[in-house]
Amino acid sequence: MWSVTDDALLEGMAAGDPDATEAFVARFQRRVFGLAITIVGDPRAAEDVAQEALLRAWRHGAAYDPRRGSVTTWLLAITRNLAIDVMRVRRPLAIAPEELVAMPLRTSHAEPATLAVAHDDAARLHAAVADLPDEQRRAILLAGIGGFSAREVAEAEGIPLGTAKTRIRTAMLRLRAVLVTPDPAE
Amino acid sequence: MTLECAEVRERAAELALGILDGKDRADVLTHLSSCPSCQAFVEEHNEVADLLLHLAPEADPPLGFQPRTLRAFGSQQHRGRRRMFIAVAAAAAAAIIASVTAVRIIDADRTEQAAPALRTVPMIGTDGVKVGRVTFSKSTPAALAVSVDYAVPDGDYDLALVSGNAEELIGTMTIADGQGEWNGAAAINDDDAVALVSASGARVCEAELRS
Structure with a gap:
């Protein structure tokens, strides 16, 4: 599964393939969580952000357009926007x-x-x-x-x-x- | 206010980084909608902004993160059918935003056709953050679907129809794991709003029901 491209994994996840979904989460969880905790600072809040980011990727994978950037870029942008929203509401947690x-x-x-x-x-x-x-x-x-x-x-x-x-x-x-x-x- | 190209380009970095807010952002987006040259300038900044995120260090999530996340996908799947009605109008809203900004889309909905008798408006929290949405029909009484999925603390809330200074209780909503949904009906007017009211009487978020 690790030789599959990011695009193909996302496509499989969007199509409802459970193996692709599991592999997608496994592949990106460190990147997504790493960015989330860099921004919000708090592990619990970062986990919420990371989970929501992956959830949005799963829910909207079919709308991903490779011409606009890589899957990683798309996913990290989702993560950053979510983390910033959380940070603005829960400012004391911010790093x-x-x-x-x-x-x-x-x-x-x-x-x-x-x-x-x-x-x-x-x-x-x-x-x-x-x-x-x-x-x-x-x-x-x-x-x-x-x-x-x-x-x-x-x-x-x-x-x-x-x-x-x-x-x-x-x-x-x-x-x-x-x-x-x-x-x-x- | 109409901005000149030079003024827009001064703000391009902040726009691309997602840190330009309020009127400044609106003014820049208005200019961009009719200026391909500035659009290209901002797009180059977008590429830098996107790549900056690649520099954030990786980190191991807490133990059990992966199975918890996959379980969350499963629970969303069960709720998918009920959400479909909301997604239809949300997709139309996303499409409108995309055509206006023409800058970039990070998180767009699927592109189903909008049902003409429905309208979706954002539910906005006290910090100006979008925390959910309300979809309503143009029938009388109106069918209402209220969905909150972000940044509202777990707990029980009153759902109030706000007309001017008056609040009418139309239901209750429980937010659990950051999410809550309510479906019902109410007689609404054009300037009304739907608000989530906490036990202490504070409005935690509100959606204006403009048709």
């Missing part, structure tokens, strides 16, 4: 900003070989994030993974709102520039 910006970023070598292109981009982005000036790296991690609004980034960092917005915007432009520049290794 501390210092903890979030200090987390070790995931490297892409552990992904299955079926997503080679996504690996390359994720690996380049990983390097590009590490190369950002510290204040921009912190801002983009808080906003991009933690779901902090610009105002919340400003509060967490003790900086004016305009400065937080500039840091987020500049970091995104730098990362985008890296991704649209052809990879010299290709």
Whole structure:
């Protein structure tokens, strides 16, 4: 089952195949739970988020459009949106900003070989994030993974709102520039 | 307010990261609906935002997570038939949103045809978060299907029809494991709302029944 592509697994799950469903959950549970707990900080809340994200993937798998991104990207986006909703309602549970910006970023070598292109981009982005000036790296991690609004980034960092917005915007432009520049290794 | 391209592009990063709220977000989406150039600019930011999520570390979920999740799928399957009526209108709502924003769809419903006599409106919690939905018919009295599936604490709630300052009790709903459903009928007017009211009398979420 592990040699089956993510797309095929999702398709099988959407069609009601119990083996595909079980394999899908087994394959993605660490990614989904990892992102959820990174954002909400609390294991119980993270479990609720992860379960709901997988439930939505199961329920709406037929609506997934591979042209819009990989299954992983789709599923992580669902997870992030759910986690941010929870965080906004149950703010005291949210992970501390210092903890979030200090987390070790995931490297892409552990992904299955079926997503080679996504690996390359994720690996380049990983390097590009590490190369950002510290204040921009912190801002983009808080906003991009933690779901902090610009105002919340400003509060967490003790900086004016305009400065937080500039840091987020500049970091995104730098990362985008890296991704649209052809990879010299290709 | 009509934004210029430069103003939209200043906000593109926050939009792509999903942290642009309220009027700012609405203004940007309005501009994007008629500006392919800015749409392409935002789309490039979307790709970065999506990839950022890949950098979050993996973590082992608690013991028993997988079987609990698979059991939850099973219980949803049993409830699927009752949910179908709600899903029909929800799909139409999702399709409308998709055509307006034209930016990206993360979590769309299936694309069944909407039944013309039904309307679905979001149930919004006190923090502005969508916690469920209400589907209602245009008949008199109206058939109502109230579904809450997110962020409302477990417990028993009154279901109230809100007309101006008046509240009329139309039923009760139990939220268990974060989910609750109620089906019934009530005479409704265009500006009415349906609210979930806690034991302390606080409205925890509300849906405006606009047809």
